[in-house]
Amino acid sequence: MQDRRSNPPVATPSSARGADGPPAHERIYRDLRSRIMHGELMPGEHLTLRGLAEEYGLSMTPVREAVRRLSTEGALALTAxxxxxTPELDAARIEELAVLRSLIEPELAARALPRAHFALIDRMNAINSSIAEAAVKGxxxxxxxxNLEFHRALYLRAQAPAMLAVIETVWLQLGPTMRRLYEDLPRQVPPRAHRVMLAALKAGDEPALRLAVKTDVTRGLRHLLGQEGGG
Amino acid sequence: MQDRRSNPPVATPSSARGADGPPAHERIYRDLRSRIMHGELMPGEHLTLRGLAEEYGLSMTPVREAVRRLSTEGALALTAxxxxxTPELDAARIEELAVLRSLIEPELAARALPRAHFALIDRMNAINSSIAEAAVKGxxxxxxxxNLEFHRALYLRAQAPAMLAVIETVWLQLGPTMRRLYEDLPRQVPPRAHRVMLAALKAGDEPALRLAVKTDVTRGLRHLLGQEGGG
DNA sequence: CGGCCGTGCTTGTGATCACAATGGCGCCAT
DNA sequence: ATGGCGCCATTGTGATCACAAGCACGGCCG
Structure with a gap:
């Protein structure tokens, strides 16, 4: 890229701030985090600070902070x-993360249950259709x-930001691995456990909801572990 | 501080690197994290990048990374x-974190149970004595x-690094609040649930162990919530 | 005497630079 | 032809600087 400034000593930081919204490092962080969580990066992919800085049109400083934060969360791995x-998870790590999901997500679902309006269920139904659509299109x-949006829509109603943050960190760590899974595997049935969840939600049946959530998570686990040898 | 270098343009980074161990930002991160987790900082305490930089004899750059990582983990709060x-937790947040503990820690304990040698139980007993000693001395x-060391010693045997990392993040968020709790409250009995845990460990009784751990965590919760109005 | 506003110090943000270590690649010797 | 060695480009680390937004304190006006 060309020099963005003619006077040699410093550049004007104000020129880079098109919007006064969140600071640059926060934007990179959120964007990268979203990309990783949603499986847009394959496991084992290499990133560089300068590469990311150039990609986002910034200097290394904010990129470094974003990358460091993500590596702390387990979303990125740093070599020695x-x-x-982007991290390559072994079977044991995947199992741990799946168990964490199966421990926390039923609790979040149960807490959301009393607050689940019809509008929420409608929205989850719509998301479910989108999942099936994406599955068909591969x-x-x-x-x-x-899929994550489906779960998050429900859990947001739990009014439990700390628990939601923790579970999102788990999703984050699983992001690249899930990408590989859905890349290799023939598309799984449009989510079956999701329908059970919706039914339990409508019925206000907490035990059934907890079980359905756990089943949904555990089902994914089996697939992840099943293909782990082939990776 | 005086200028550590006479030539104006740059300082030599090599002079600051007394040891070639972990990089500076990592050292600050670990040190700050430990201090926060163990309640050495009160809730609501103010920190500045330049202040920390001076305290650690470094520039702002590595400090910034450490602080950012910690704020991502919920160990520090950033104003708008x-x-x-250092964060001030409200009752709802405390309850969430305590529930997370009660969900995850029994699982960790159960996983550690088959691997709990006599040496571990001895060590936990010793730590337990140290807890009582600290309680007496106020x-x-x-x-x-x-207290955290007691739990960590057990959970380390679970061979579950991801779950351990998550629970340590929870501890981290509770750090300053626990500090305030133990500061105000008259010292609680030298841990009662810990003895039950040790008994269950010796007996190899997983359900009893899970319950004891959950009880230990929940007991702390009640105290935290009980005094929340007075903070 | 009290509330509002301006000024200055404090503090976070981002860019740039110098440096060291690493990893990759080609070259040379066997 | 292949393996070892050394050089160079790449990459992360940390320091320093310029800048803008705050917050606080003090002065001014009501």
Whole structure:
């Protein structure tokens, strides 16, 4: 790229701030985080600070902060020498993360249950259709994105930001691996457990909801572990 | 501080690197994280990048990364304008974090149970004594530190790094609040549930262990919520 | 005497630079 | 032809600087 400034010593930071919204490092962080969580990056992919900085039209400083935050969350892995890659999870790690999902998500669902209006169920139904659509089109990224959106729409009603943050971190860590899964595997049936969840939601049946959520998560686990040898 | 270098343009980074161990930003991160998790900082305390930089004898750059990572983990709170404080948790947030503990820690304990040698139980007994000792001396920091050490010693045997990382993040968020709790409250009995945990461990009784862990965590919750109005 | 506003110090943000270590690649010797 | 070695480009690390937005304190006016 050309020099964006003619006077040698410094550049004007104000010129880069098109909008006064969130600061640059926050924007990179959110964008990268979303891309990783939704499986837009394959496991083992290499990233560089300068590459990302150029991609986002910024200097290394904010990029570094974003990358560091993401590596703390397990969304990115740093080699011993500090190189940045998207993580490759082994079977044990995947199992752990799936168990965390099965521990936390039923609780979130149960907390959301009393607050689940009809509008929410309608919305979840719509998302469910989008999932099926993405599955038919073989769009792995969209499939993952809508799948998580389905869960998040429900959990947002739980009024439990701390628990939601934790579970999103788990999703984040699973992001690249889920990408590989849905890339390789023939598309799974449009989610079956999701329909059970919706039924339990309508019926106000908490135990059934908890079980359905756990089943949904565990089903994904089996697939992830089943193909782990082939990766 | 005086200028550490006479030539004006740049300083030599090599002079600051006394040891070639972990990089500076990692050291600050770990140190700050430990201090926060173990309640060495009160809730609502103010920190500044330049202040921390001076305290650690570094520039703002690595400090910024450490602070950002910690704020991502919920160990530090940033005001809307970016000011850094140690978080003040409300009752709902505390309850959430306690529930997360009660969901995850029994699972970790159960996974550690088959691997719990005599040496581990001995060590946990010793830590338990240290807890009682700190309680008598009214040393809140040491009390918190040994209490977490007690749990961590057990959970390390679970061979579940991802789950351990998550629960440590929860501890981290509770750090300053626990500090305030143990500061105000008259010292609680030297942990009762810990003895039950040890008994269940010796007996190899998983359900009893799960219950004991959950009880230990929930007991802390009640105290935290009970005094929440007075903070 | 109290509330409002302006000014200045404080603080976070982002860019740039110098440096060291690493990883990759080609070259040379066997 | 292949394996080892050394050089160069790449990449992360940390320091420093310029800038803008705050917050606080003090002065001014009501």
């Amino acid at each position: 020498t500090g190189r940045i890659t 769009d792995a990224c969209r499939y993952i994105r809508h | 304008t970016g000011r850094i404080t 040393d809140a920091c040491r009390y918190i530190r040994h």
